[in-house]
Amino acid sequence: MIILGINETSHDASVSLIKDGQILFAGHAERYSKQKNDWYNNDKIIIDALSYAIPTHIAYYEKPQLKRSRLILKGGAGDWKPKIPISLPVKYFKHHYSHAAAGYYTSSFNDAVIVVLDSIGEYNTSTIWVGEGNKIKLKYKQNYPVSFGLFYSAFTQLVGLKPNEEEYIFMGMAAYGDANKYYNKVRDYFPEHNKQKYNFHKGITDWGWVTEQDKFDIAAAVQKVYELRLMEFMKMARTITGKTELVFMGGCALNCSANTMLWDIFDDVWIMPNPGDAGSSLGAAAALYGKHIEWKTPYLGHNLGGEYPINEIITNLIRDKVVAVASGRAEYGPRALGNRSILADPRDPDIKDKVNLIKQREMFRPFAPVVLEEYADKWFDMDFDSPYMQYAVKCLQPEKIPSVVHKDGTSRVQTINKNQHPGLYGVLSNWHALTGVPVLLNTSLNIKGQPLLNDKLDIEKWQKQYNFPILS
């Protein structure tokens, strides 16, 4: 059984291909079309996926007619009608079920609670499921317009950022704000997990003038209220299911500051590295397969080939303190985890400004560290692994690596071991031997607001345009 999973018609179209429980390909449409958050797939990504195998079945991540009815009856943004690229029978799965399947079937769990929180599926916005063996069963649902994701997105839009795209910037702003200033006001918009002031899809229209500092204070208050409601919801999920292992999916699972708190409630946590809608092409394919699929790696996209240039990276890091690398298969998920990355010396306090200039980002934006797994707990307050940069934790030696510590003293950590990425592990090991520091700055290889670089043509264009070499 070779299944082509498809997700499109809202932000973050993607394609996945699985064969007998093995993932052959999983990639993002935007990396091929160069349209950030592209709504639709394109010929290039379909051809890339089909170069691995010709599918026998197609799985789609939503129920189009159900979504259409919601758009007609309740409104909201988005299209509903997919353009299926190959003439094969299509099996359609509900939006939240695709999220749940993407998480549970890639996990190592056989008995877990699955929580899905996003802006909106067809109607569902918050669901709790139980995964037992091969079965996934719905236990609780909450419908539009009450929505964790729409709450967060509406405030993202209020401060002038793009909803459904720049929530991660809004989250980063929270560290610069005073949460108490607007806490009561923001809490009144979302007083209980199943109660909200109004339909956030329409935006927040009753706030009034917002100054520059207000934006940071609002971000801090929104993050605080979100965390409070999230913890209530997660405790409820544990209580009603009795499960101690959590699978968390949906766009809300990208909130790395809040994710860390999940370890206080559950014994083990799995967040598939692509928990938003872009991960649901894999979810739909897994749902049709109906069993666990083998999760080995997030490096599942376009293949540049090549050996990881360990020695060149080290030479350039010592000389220039910053290096760009594009090698092997692209990451499936929003984070660059070494194959489409800019790596830099985290000890230099000026490197943050330098990399922000290269990427043309706001200067307040923080950068994340990658650390050798065996040293993670000496440098960061964590007793779990974080191979996909999903958790923000306190940095224990901020004075030694100032360029990867956020204003609030936390870092969004990527831990690395030899099995996950022998090349990147080799770079970190050599760097550690030379400097005594097992940490590097790791950020995505792209310019602000543009998709990550994908193929050889992208690399050539970048090198010409920015006169900045990329090792590959």
Ligand SMILES: [Fe+2]
């Ligand atoms: Fe979703």
